[in-house]
Amino acid sequence: MTATQxxxxxxxxxxxxxxxxDIPEGWYVNLGLGLPTLIPDYIPAGREVVFHSxxxxxxxxxxxxxxxxxxxxxxxxxxxxxxxxxASLFHHxxxxxxxxxxxxxxxxxxxxxxxxxxxxxxxATNENDAIPAVGGAMDLSAGSKRLWVLMEHTTKxxxxxxxxxxxxPLTAASVVKRVYTNLAVLDVTAEGFVVLDMAPGLxxxxxxxxxxAKLHRIAKS
Amino acid sequence: MTATQxxxxxxxxxxxxxxxxDIPEGWYVNLGLGLPTLIPDYIPAGREVVFHSxxxxxxxxxxxxxxxxxxxxxxxxxxxxxxxxxASLFHHxxxxxxxxxxxxxxxxxxxxxxxxxxxxxxxATNENDAIPAVGGAMDLSAGSKRLWVLMEHTTKxxxxxxxxxxxxPLTAASVVKRVYTNLAVLDVTAEGFVVLDMAPGLxxxxxxxxxxAKLHRIAKS
Amino acid sequence: MIDKRVANVAxxxxxxxxxxxxxxxGFGVVGQPQELLEGLIAxxxxxxxxVSNNAGFGSAALPKLFATGRVSKLLCSFPRPxxxxxxxxxxxxxxxxxxxxxxxxxxxxxxxxxxxxxxxTPTSVGTRLGEGKxxxxxxxxxxxxxxxxxxxxxxxxxxxxxxxxxxxxRGTGRNFNxxxxxxxxxxxxxTRHLVELGELEPESIHTPGIFVNRVxxxxxxxxxPA
Amino acid sequence: MIDKRVANVAxxxxxxxxxxxxxxxGFGVVGQPQELLEGLIAxxxxxxxxVSNNAGFGSAALPKLFATGRVSKLLCSFPRPxxxxxxxxxxxxxxxxxxxxxxxxxxxxxxxxxxxxxxxTPTSVGTRLGEGKxxxxxxxxxxxxxxxxxxxxxxxxxxxxxxxxxxxxRGTGRNFNxxxxxxxxxxxxxTRHLVELGELEPESIHTPGIFVNRVxxxxxxxxxPA
Numbered sequence: 001m002t003a004t005q006x007x008x009x010x011x012x013x014x015x016x017x018x019x020x021x022d023i024p025e026g027w028y029v030n031l032g033l034g035l036p037t038l039i040p041d042y043i044p045a046g047r048e049v050v051f052h053s054x055x056x057x058x059x060x061x062x063x064x065x066x067x068x069x070x071x072x073x074x075x076x077x078x079x080x081x082x083x084x085x086x087a088s089l090f091h092h093x094x095x096x097x098x099x100x101x102x103x104x105x106x107x108x109x110x111x112x113x114x115x116x117x118x119x120x121x122x123x124a125t126n127e128n129d130a131i132p133a134v135g136g137a138m139d140l141s142a143g144s145k146r147l148w149v150l151m152e153h154t155t156k157x158x159x160x161x162x163x164x165x166x167x168x169p170l171t172a173a174s175v176v177k178r179v180y181t182n183l184a185v186l187d188v189t190a191e192g193f194v195v196l197d198m199a200p201g202l203x204x205x206x207x208x209x210x211x212x213a214k215l216h217r218i219a220k221s
Numbered sequence: 222m223t224a225t226q227x228x229x230x231x232x233x234x235x236x237x238x239x240x241x242x243d244i245p246e247g248w249y250v251n252l253g254l255g256l257p258t259l260i261p262d263y264i265p266a267g268r269e270v271v272f273h274s275x276x277x278x279x280x281x282x283x284x285x286x287x288x289x290x291x292x293x294x295x296x297x298x299x300x301x302x303x304x305x306x307x308a309s310l311f312h313h314x315x316x317x318x319x320x321x322x323x324x325x326x327x328x329x330x331x332x333x334x335x336x337x338x339x340x341x342x343x344x345a346t347n348e349n350d351a352i353p354a355v356g357g358a359m360d361l362s363a364g365s366k367r368l369w370v371l372m373e374h375t376t377k378x379x380x381x382x383x384x385x386x387x388x389x390p391l392t393a394a395s396v397v398k399r400v401y402t403n404l405a406v407l408d409v410t411a412e413g414f415v416v417l418d419m420a421p422g423l424x425x426x427x428x429x430x431x432x433x434a435k436l437h438r439i440a441k442s
Numbered sequence: 443m444i445d446k447r448v449a450n451v452a453x454x455x456x457x458x459x460x461x462x463x464x465x466x467x468g469f470g471v472v473g474q475p476q477e478l479l480e481g482l483i484a485x486x487x488x489x490x491x492x493v494s495n496n497a498g499f500g501s502a503a504l505p506k507l508f509a510t511g512r513v514s515k516l517l518c519s520f521p522r523p524x525x526x527x528x529x530x531x532x533x534x535x536x537x538x539x540x541x542x543x544x545x546x547x548x549x550x551x552x553x554x555x556x557x558x559x560x561x562x563t564p565t566s567v568g569t570r571l572g573e574g575k576x577x578x579x580x581x582x583x584x585x586x587x588x589x590x591x592x593x594x595x596x597x598x599x600x601x602x603x604x605x606x607x608x609x610x611x612r613g614t615g616r617n618f619n620x621x622x623x624x625x626x627x628x629x630x631x632x633t634r635h636l637v638e639l640g641e642l643e644p645e646s647i648h649t650p651g652i653f654v655n656r657v658x659x660x661x662x663x664x665x666x667p668a
Numbered sequence: 669m670i671d672k673r674v675a676n677v678a679x680x681x682x683x684x685x686x687x688x689x690x691x692x693x694g695f696g697v698v699g700q701p702q703e704l705l706e707g708l709i710a711x712x713x714x715x716x717x718x719v720s721n722n723a724g725f726g727s728a729a730l731p732k733l734f735a736t737g738r739v740s741k742l743l744c745s746f747p748r749p750x751x752x753x754x755x756x757x758x759x760x761x762x763x764x765x766x767x768x769x770x771x772x773x774x775x776x777x778x779x780x781x782x783x784x785x786x787x788x789t790p791t792s793v794g795t796r797l798g799e800g801k802x803x804x805x806x807x808x809x810x811x812x813x814x815x816x817x818x819x820x821x822x823x824x825x826x827x828x829x830x831x832x833x834x835x836x837x838r839g840t841g842r843n844f845n846x847x848x849x850x851x852x853x854x855x856x857x858x859t860r861h862l863v864e865l866g867e868l869e870p871e872s873i874h875t876p877g878i879f880v881n882r883v884x885x886x887x888x889x890x891x892x893p894a
Contacts, residue, residue, distance in 0.1 A: 307832040320783075325878075
């Protein structure tokens with residue numbers, strides 16, 4: 001891979017910003033743990049997007065100033081949050097009714113792996129000694145109108161995370177619609193992964209070399 | 222039936238009052254259309270009983286004075302009501318969740334017939350040309366912790382309403398726990414109807430003669 | 443800016459198609475959106491299925507809709523007192539009636555809203571209305587299986603609303619409205635009052651705006667005394 | 669006079685039996701009734717099943733309860749960070765863990781409260797957590813059947829309460845509390861504030877008193893900043 005030195009992978013902030021630009025005004029959006037929590041910072045000022053937290057919030061605002069914390073307000077990661085004007089609070093059965101009923105326009109999750117058929121694995125590894133935890137990941141994956149994944153294109157060791165079949169336990173089957181990585185943006189279609197966008201300096205072949213499933217070029221229209 | 226002239230059947234008010242005296246403080250109670258709506262007038266002053274209306278009310282109070290009507294407050298018969306201090310309002314799915322989930326201590330319904338196995342028929346006759354209507358009767362019958370029936374002992378023509386098997390379409394099977402009539406109070410037990418109380422001047426045999434199922438005397442303890 | 447407010451009833455109901463399943467809020471006339479019903483008539487949409495607890499008790503608009511002949515089916519728990527317009531069509535076999543216990547209507551709609559395709563209930567077991575339904579025993583008791591009731595349109599009456607579609611209801615005007623508001627592809631709200639975003643207490647909002655598509659403010663009269 | 673107020677935590681928890689299934693409100697520590705948990709420990713009740721979204725994140729009391737060895741099973745969606753007390757018992761096979769997706773926990777509890785013995789959900793289909801569950805296809809999609817989750821005791825934290833047991837919650841302290849309050853034979857509430865009957869707005873009550881058995885007022889601290 002001779003061109004490696006010219007590739008400019010997106011950093012974490014750029015990844016979040018790249019995804020944020022594709023969220024239109026008016027969407028109701030749930031963000032998973034980790035990388036996705038950076039997204040709100042990159043929604044353009046004045047574009048109203050309503051953020052949902054599965055513990056019963058619509059209309060989450062930015063992190064509060066230290067002296068303005070209401071400790072009765074937390075998000076799904078149990079961090080203190082603020083509410084924007086127009087926010088509403090509700091209980092867990094209602095909140096997951098919203099999720100399961102397909103009322104969220106978008107859910108963005110991190111993942112270990114995404115398969116070309118839309119399978120997602122993000123809740124458990126194959127190390128059997130870990131105490132398992134799933135939280136709301138399966139509900140969000142199975143229920144949201146659209147599931148996008150935001151993750152590094154490969155593991156730290158360079159192994160692909162976009163694969164033909166997930167090797168880790170599934171969170172849900174055939175649900176991922178799009179993947180944003182530090183190297184590319186890909187739609188998950190009936191044919192498999194279709195490349196919509198690539199990091200500067202990256203060739204299609206170089207991307208393919210870092211991917212565990214066959215990539216398709218976007219059909220020219 | 223030579224003794225008929227001495228029998229003092231209860232009138233509608235007395236029937237409601239007789240049942241009311243058996244409702245202990247603290248019960249949550251739903252009252253069906255017709256006769257049962259008279260019951261609240263006979264709850265002794267100071268005894269707190271909470272009345273439920275299936276359109277989303279706990280804590281129904283008395284009928285409002287003409288000049289104090291809030292027309293946004295109605296009961297299940299769509300009559301204007303008041304709320305007592307401590308009342309709460311909720312939506313239909315929550316209200317019928319309460320009902321179906323067995324949270325009401327008591328539901329009192331009118332009926333066409335009650336069978337000795339606890340079947341109740343109160344929503345449809347066998348005249349097939351009527352436009353059918355069921356409302357919440359089946360939910361209340363199937364869901365309440367206790368179902369008591371308040372009705373005349375016989376039809377206007379003298380036919381028994383307490384029977385071995387209902388001839389009218391069932392509202393629910395094996396659910397009635399007690400029946401209050403103008404002639405008697407009867408428990409519905411595994412053996413059938415057990416007479417708890419009779420109208421003044423009425424003999425067991427005279428009551429049996431007006432009943433379409435075998436009556437049992439209450440076991441002396 | 444998210445702004446679900448529309449200028450008038452016609453805009454609120456734009457695009458309602460023939461063959462729609464329409465959830466109609468209200469218990470009797472209380473909480474029933476009269477002006478939206480009039481607007482539904484004005485759309486001329488035909489072959490409608492109306493889901494409503496009653497057949498028009500206390501309402502002028504619902505019987506008027508029946509009289510247009512554009513309703514092919516009513517799903518209802520208590521169609522009494524029966525408006526003559528409905529009764530005539532029913533006798534003539536021109537309108538179908540699906541009679542469903544009141545709590546089962548509410549739960550079927552809630553199930554649709556919450557992504558539950560089917561559930562079991564004790565209501566109607568062993569009765570005519572349970573006939574032909576799949577039954578199953580759990581812990582020694584029989585239940586019938588009921589399916590989710592999805593809809594194309596919900597017509598809702600709120601008391602207060604903001605531009606995001608957050609709603610509160612007044613008194614027993616709540617009834618089916620919050621449940622129905624969650625279960626339709628297009629949820630249309632008539633509200634007595636429009637308030638500024640942030641004026642409704644987050645802890646006291648009855649219907650979060652996520653469920654609402656359009657809001658029209660109407661100075662509708664209070665329900666009549668009853 | 670209906671009066672569900674009790675004088676102290678011991679009275680609030682009187683009669684809790686060995687083998688009880690206990691629903692524990694809260695999401696992390698927010699809305700988790702710390703003093704009732706301490707009181708549960710003080711009852712000495714053994715062989716408990718605890719239903720809680722977390723295993724003790726941010727809480728001192730829940731890990732302390734695990735450390736007594738009186739919990740035989742935790743039903744939970746996210747037992748991380750894992751308190752050492754839980755982890756030790758789990759590794760030693762002395763405590764069972766039933767891992768259930770968060771929304772499925774909420775819906776199973778709500779089903780129990782609402783007389784629904786079972787329902788179908790898309791959550792966990794095709795995953796390890798769906799293995800062994802009955803599946804069924806509706807309209808071309810697969811679902812698993814889930815059963816109602818009934819309980820003996822619910823431990824609830826409210827913000828305001830009256831003597832009838834009507835409750836409101838503060839902020840995201842609501843979470844599982846209103847759902848759990850509906851589903852137990854004995855629902856015990858610790859509230860920050862007791863108010864006069866009639867002080868809570870009927871339209872803004874989050875949990876109607878019908879679900880509540882006992883209320884104890886406690887000047888518990890706010891959750892810590894996080």
